[in-house]
Amino acid sequence: MAEPEYTAEGELLRPRGYQAWTFAGGPVGLDYSDRKPAEGPGVFHTVYLQPEAYRHYARTGKFPEKTMLVLELREPGEREVIVKQGWFAGKLVGVAAAVKDHGRFPNEGWAYFDFGEAGGKASALAPARCHRCHSEHGADDNVFVQFYPALRELKNAAAAPSPSSPPDPSAYSK
Amino acid sequence: MAEPEYTAEGELLRPRGYQAWTFAGGPVGLDYSDRKPAEGPGVFHTVYLQPEAYRHYARTGKFPEKTMLVLELREPGEREVIVKQGWFAGKLVGVAAAVKDHGRFPNEGWAYFDFGEAGGKASALAPARCHRCHSEHGADDNVFVQFYPALRELKNAAAAPSPSSPPDPSAYSK
Numbered sequence: 070m071a072e073p074e075y076t077a078e079g080e081l082l083r084p085r086g087y088q089a090w091t092f093a094g095g096p097v098g099l100d101y102s103d104r105k106p107a108e109g110p111g112v113f114h115t116v117y118l119q120p121e122a123y124r125h126y127a128r129t130g131k132f133p134e135k136t137m138l139v140l141e142l143r144e145p146g147e148r149e150v151i152v153k154q155g156w157f158a159g160k161l162v163g164v165a166a167a168v169k170d171h172g173r174f175p176n177e178g179w180a181y182f183d184f185g186e187a188g189g190k191a192s193a194l195a196p197a198r199c200h201r202c203h204s205e206h207g208a209d210d211n212v213f214v215q216f217y218p219a220l221r222e223l224k225n226a227a228a229a230p231s232p233s234s235p236p237d238p239s240a241y242s243k
Numbered sequence: 244m245a246e247p248e249y250t251a252e253g254e255l256l257r258p259r260g261y262q263a264w265t266f267a268g269g270p271v272g273l274d275y276s277d278r279k280p281a282e283g284p285g286v287f288h289t290v291y292l293q294p295e296a297y298r299h300y301a302r303t304g305k306f307p308e309k310t311m312l313v314l315e316l317r318e319p320g321e322r323e324v325i326v327k328q329g330w331f332a333g334k335l336v337g338v339a340a341a342v343k344d345h346g347r348f349p350n351e352g353w354a355y356f357d358f359g360e361a362g363g364k365a366s367a368l369a370p371a372r373c374h375r376c377h378s379e380h381g382a383d384d385n386v387f388v389q390f391y392p393a394l395r396e397l398k399n400a401a402a403a404p405s406p407s408s409p410p411d412p413s414a415y416s417k
Contacts, residue, residue: 092266
């Protein structure tokens with residue numbers, strides 16, 4: 070499993086190759102303000118985690134130590150040519166990460182990092198509101214599992230397997 | 244690599260475990276009509292392909308035979324609790340697949356299947372407009388690579404590597 074790497078100063082190095090990791094979910098247009106985006110649905114969020122962390126979660130319902138959830142932020146691009154309306158994830162505008170590492174972050178076990186568009190390393194974010202919101206509202210272990218179909222349905226599928234529950238936990242548990 | 248499986252009648256079996264495959268992209272609100280959705284950004288699309296097909300594409304720029312692109316369709320759910328606005332992928336409303344298989348579909352090499360919400364198998368779609376649009380507008384080999392960041396940036400990254408190009412093709416080419 071790709072593990073978080075830190076500088077001597079404790080900054081997290083920007084994870085590499087995460088686009089080949091497992092997709093957790095992709096909300097759009099999240100905003101702390103009431104301001105409507107000038108055009109389109111707002112920013113595309115794409116969240117990935119290591120395949121091994123995903124399989125561990127499928128098997129145990131727990132995120133293993135060294136889990137990294139990487140968040141990409143992209144401006145919306147309009148899919149105007151083919152269909153009458155719709156939007157896709159366009160230009161990259163930011164990358165962030167949540168890391169589970171109790172050895173390094175003993176209080177909560179998780180820390181949050183903002184690389185911006187092109188930063189190669191990032192310090193753990195200070196704002197208490199980030200930690201508080203993840204802690205209070207993340208459905209499972211500080212993670213917003215409720216918004217990530219691939220994760221939340223692993224639990225649903227285990228509880229009530231049916232043809233409309235596409236994930237097959239047994240396929241991940243090897 | 245998970246390969247397409249067909250019934251004796253030539254129907255494709257609904258792929259299993261694809262949520263653990265590689266994420267290609269997730270447009271929202273695509274529609275052939277001008278009708279605006281009653282609420283929210285419209286339907287969330289999530290497109291996955293086999294990890295092996297992704298790595299093959301990263302290495303060669305070609306989709307291998309037996310590539311499957313699985314499309315999930317989900318109603319938008321509103322993320323009202325935490326932030327002021329924003330949407331996430333909610334209830335599953337449909338699954339479709341594009342399959343590259345020249346042995347079985349010698350004319351174009353690709354066929355398209357619609358499983359609906361819970362169907363376990365599907366016949367190749369007849370409408371010529373599906374084939375025509377994929378053929379005319381898919382940026383690469385009938386695939387809408389232009390709308391899938393993880394695929395289109397593999398080519399960009401190979402052409403001009405930089406810190407703002409997160410995918411690292413060398414990491415996929417083993």
